Amino acid sequence: MSESESPAQMPDDQPNPVLVGPGLKALKNEAYTEATNATPGVEKISSEAPSYFNTLPGAKAATTDPSDTKSQPVQTTGRASSGMDLLRRLSLTSDSPMSPDIDPRAQHPGLRLSGRLISAAFCIPYKLNFRSGSDWTLKSRSGTSALFDSFAYLASDETSWSHTLVGWTGEVEPDVDMKSPLQQIHPNSSVNAPPAPTNLVANQPLNKAAAPVPVDGTKKPPAHPLVEGISVTQQDRERLDEQLSSGRHGRVLPVWLSDASEEPEETILLKDQGRWRRYSERELYPLLHYKQHGPTDGRSERRWWADYVRLNQLFADRIVQEYQEGDVVWVHDYHLFLLPSLLRQRIPNIYVGFFLHSPFPSSEFIRCLAKRKEILEGVLGANMIGFQTFSYSRHFTSCCTRVLGFESNSAGVDAYGAHVAVDVFPIGIDARSIQKAAFGAPDIEKTVLGIRKLYAGKKIIVGRDRLDSVRGVAQKLQAFEIFLERYPEWRDKVVLIQVTSPTSVEEEKEDPDNKIAGQISNLVSTINGRFGSLSFSPVQYYPQYLSPREYFALLRVADVGLITTVRDGMNTTSLEYIVCQQTNHSPLILSEFSGTAGTLPSAIHINPWDMVGVAGAINQALNMPAEQRKEQHLKLYKHVVTNTVSMWSRQYLNRLLTNLSSFDQSVATPALDRAKLMKQYRKARRRLFMFDYDGTLTPIVKDPQAAIPSDRVLRTLKSLSADPRNAVWIISGRDQAFLDEWMGHIPELGLSAEHGCFIRKPGSEDWENLAESSNMGWQKEVVDVFQHYTERTQGSFIERKRVALTWHYRRADPEYGAFQARECRKALEDTVAKRWDVEVMAGKANLEVRPTFVNKGFIATRLVNEYGTAPGKAPEFILCLGDDFTDEDMFRALKKFDLPRDHVYSVTVGASSKQTDASWHLLEPADVIGSIQMLFSANQDH
Numbered sequence: 001m002s003e004s005e006s007p008a009q010m011p012d013d014q015p016n017p018v019l020v021g022p023g024l025k026a027l028k029n030e031a032y033t034e035a036t037n038a039t040p041g042v043e044k045i046s047s048e049a050p051s052y053f054n055t056l057p058g059a060k061a062a063t064t065d066p067s068d069t070k071s072q073p074v075q076t077t078g079r080a081s082s083g084m085d086l087l088r089r090l091s092l093t094s095d096s097p098m099s100p101d102i103d104p105r106a107q108h109p110g111l112r113l114s115g116r117l118i119s120a121a122f123c124i125p126y127k128l129n130f131r132s133g134s135d136w137t138l139k140s141r142s143g144t145s146a147l148f149d150s151f152a153y154l155a156s157d158e159t160s161w162s163h164t165l166v167g168w169t170g171e172v173e174p175d176v177d178m179k180s181p182l183q184q185i186h187p188n189s190s191v192n193a194p195p196a197p198t199n200l201v202a203n204q205p206l207n208k209a210a211a212p213v214p215v216d217g218t219k220k221p222p223a224h225p226l227v228e229g230i231s232v233t234q235q236d237r238e239r240l241d242e243q244l245s246s247g248r249h250g251r252v253l254p255v256w257l258s259d260a261s262e263e264p265e266e267t268i269l270l271k272d273q274g275r276w277r278r279y280s281e282r283e284l285y286p287l288l289h290y291k292q293h294g295p296t297d298g299r300s301e302r303r304w305w306a307d308y309v310r311l312n313q314l315f316a317d318r319i320v321q322e323y324q325e326g327d328v329v330w331v332h333d334y335h336l337f338l339l340p341s342l343l344r345q346r347i348p349n350i351y352v353g354f355f356l357h358s359p360f361p362s363s364e365f366i367r368c369l370a371k372r373k374e375i376l377e378g379v380l381g382a383n384m385i386g387f388q389t390f391s392y393s394r395h396f397t398s399c400c401t402r403v404l405g406f407e408s409n410s411a412g413v414d415a416y417g418a419h420v421a422v423d424v425f426p427i428g429i430d431a432r433s434i435q436k437a438a439f440g441a442p443d444i445e446k447t448v449l450g451i452r453k454l455y456a457g458k459k460i461i462v463g464r465d466r467l468d469s470v471r472g473v474a475q476k477l478q479a480f481e482i483f484l485e486r487y488p489e490w491r492d493k494v495v496l497i498q499v500t501s502p503t504s505v506e507e508e509k510e511d512p513d514n515k516i517a518g519q520i521s522n523l524v525s526t527i528n529g530r531f532g533s534l535s536f537s538p539v540q541y542y543p544q545y546l547s548p549r550e551y552f553a554l555l556r557v558a559d560v561g562l563i564t565t566v567r568d569g570m571n572t573t574s575l576e577y578i579v580c581q582q583t584n585h586s587p588l589i590l591s592e593f594s595g596t597a598g599t600l601p602s603a604i605h606i607n608p609w610d611m612v613g614v615a616g617a618i619n620q621a622l623n624m625p626a627e628q629r630k631e632q633h634l635k636l637y638k639h640v641v642t643n644t645v646s647m648w649s650r651q652y653l654n655r656l657l658t659n660l661s662s663f664d665q666s667v668a669t670p671a672l673d674r675a676k677l678m679k680q681y682r683k684a685r686r687r688l689f690m691f692d693y694d695g696t697l698t699p700i701v702k703d704p705q706a707a708i709p710s711d712r713v714l715r716t717l718k719s720l721s722a723d724p725r726n727a728v729w730i731i732s733g734r735d736q737a738f739l740d741e742w743m744g745h746i747p748e749l750g751l752s753a754e755h756g757c758f759i760r761k762p763g764s765e766d767w768e769n770l771a772e773s774s775n776m777g778w779q780k781e782v783v784d785v786f787q788h789y790t791e792r793t794q795g796s797f798i799e800r801k802r803v804a805l806t807w808h809y810r811r812a813d814p815e816y817g818a819f820q821a822r823e824c825r826k827a828l829e830d831t832v833a834k835r836w837d838v839e840v841m842a843g844k845a846n847l848e849v850r851p852t853f854v855n856k857g858f859i860a861t862r863l864v865n866e867y868g869t870a871p872g873k874a875p876e877f878i879l880c881l882g883d884d885f886t887d888e889d890m891f892r893a894l895k896k897f898d899l900p901r902d903h904v905y906s907v908t909v910g911a912s913s914k915q916t917d918a919s920w921h922l923l924e925p926a927d928v929i930g931s932i933q934m935l936f937s938a939n940q941d942h
């Protein structure tokens, strides 16, 4: 995720774990994240420094304790609102709690909600240190701070949800004396040792790592627990469950990722723990950020994929164990793309939302992914998918159309007949706690003064990024060099303080050459060599984690905030910077490639690839008059404090529930009950089968002529129709020639062509034309319209049948084809359909026109009527299967007969959430044949 890593930015060896043992003791100075939503037993930081509001002239102190979440906004007087009034009000309202949510159960009575919300995120908000048999050590996990704040909000009294967070434990680390000597120096050394930290203010190395390691030559070196694996017993796991349940994020259920087979074993061995992130962080993360790999033999990728599937399955298992009817599940981010579908397979009516925190690129990138189908289908199991910006959502819907052939528009995707809503929710931050940390944390004023003193007389440009190639640090340095070149008046008067924390990207972490780090340090040396002197270096580069205090102090002292990311889902650093600038009003230079850009139009937007443009923007920002800075900051600030992370959570959930209410999910179609079907099949002596062809007996393929029946299908139909008790019909939109050619050799089959225009009875070779008497004058007009669109839609073509006409766009560009089909349909409905009695039908990547008086429902009715409907005459077993809109006519026709319910099985092929008149569903054509073979072989046994 592309949120900033604050507030927990310290490296793991910082001596300030947030939570230690079951007592959940928080250390005062670093635990600001714990301050707003105090957990019993967790000590709060005190906030003595004046809040922004209190520092404003004439402002009335709202409360004495800014951490008091029950504080109320101050009422402003009746005079006209000045900018300052607004700021004052915003400053306070952002800090005051929102009124508790209205209970979603009251708002959406039709949904039968339980009031419980299960969030699924890749990792729990803590890093775990483990020693068998004793308490776990829990530290705040860095990164995705906004998301963790959202969980805290959902678990707080401010909402009526009962919240449970399900997440992976993350890489469990052994407690310090279980580690190898190497591990004791750099706890991260299995991954990438952090550089020796330096103190930002004193600029002195704190190099603890330089201490010599005592070596006892008489002892065998200890086994490396991260290599050998860590064994965690059932009791250890239970102890952790207990420790986790009392934090500010509410109930936290850890997912244990291991190779243990089905049932969780008594003792779990955690080994090569990094493997669980490999597929998502090596394959998905780069691609989502527009980076493509070179070709490989694909072996490693297959292994990573297997782990990715297992990871998602283990999450599904954990959630299913926890699930109660009416629960809402909210899945976060690309590590869990498969989870929505895995959940839906097991709980068809489940309410699931998904939110992607990273960018979603153009389909041109996604289509390069070997598992593109699985990934898209996985996430389409959700009822609603949220994105940070409109362009990401647009890319997603377009991808579903291009890669999966699903119809989509900006409101959502029709996946197997189910509507999956797609919407945009730019994430915010917890402005209130940032404000408190930046202005109220102990010693922060000292740190601010320290930095100012260090760079007295200089303008300070601040950059804080992760060292991923997509964060644009190299672009920033290059632009800064050009700035110093083109604007010599600023030399010696400006310093760029650039802080980078280690990359979070698996692939880059393990790059032995550390290319990006090398590139950055070369650029820093070049700039300092060119423009520095013995006493001053214009780039101060800190490759290290910062403590929250240093981080916020840095954002406060900045004269310019500079963000040049080349891809970023959101970029919450920019939002935190705005909160920290409430007294200075320093401008923000923001890359147009960050998700935040769309919501912050008052920042100075730059294209990070245009170095000269960025250099100009730096000059503009440094020269900006105070009044303009204030005015721009006011607008930015207003956005940040009104669009907080709590607001984001609420909006997402409200929209999800509204969508669920409008597409009645409670009527999800159940999977065909095969046992029931078989029972009735065995009992019945008169049985009627009606099969659609395309999409039911064969999968939909690019070229309609290539959709020929497989041997398995033909054998099944032959065997089924050989039983004299069975009447078996194919009721298709296909023409007689096609049906004759591929199924005509089975004499016992009944055939109906062109959506009911023709029928060929079992045992006969002649076709009856039911549309004989109708005037076909409409055909020429339809062909003319089709022709018009064929000429303008590359890859489309017309299929002329005897009566019905079909325009196919399956081989055209999917989005353009769908667009043209809509236009074509409108043109037909406005002209031909007004003059003639014909129906225009949208099929799967086609448009069909046929006379209105015949349809598949008419044939179904006729076939049932041929038996007669009186008891003893009517068929005792009817199985009718179809996949598309035209087959719904059959399902509707069957509903009109007054036959016993367990005698009639109407089955749609597609998702359970499809809007259909069928009573049952099967997922795909292979399941249709499987179910029929089951009946047939069962019958042979009897």
Ligand SMILES: O=P(O)(O)OC[C@H]1O[C@@H](O)[C@H](O)[C@@H](O)[C@@H]1O
Residues within 6 Å of the ligand: 692, 693, 694, 695, 704, 731, 732, 733, 734, 735, 799, 806, 843, 848, 884, 886
């Ligand atoms: O009704 P079915 O069997 O699903 O067929 C629908 C359409 O499928 C297309 O593939 C055929 O080219 C059309 O001619 C046909 O009408």
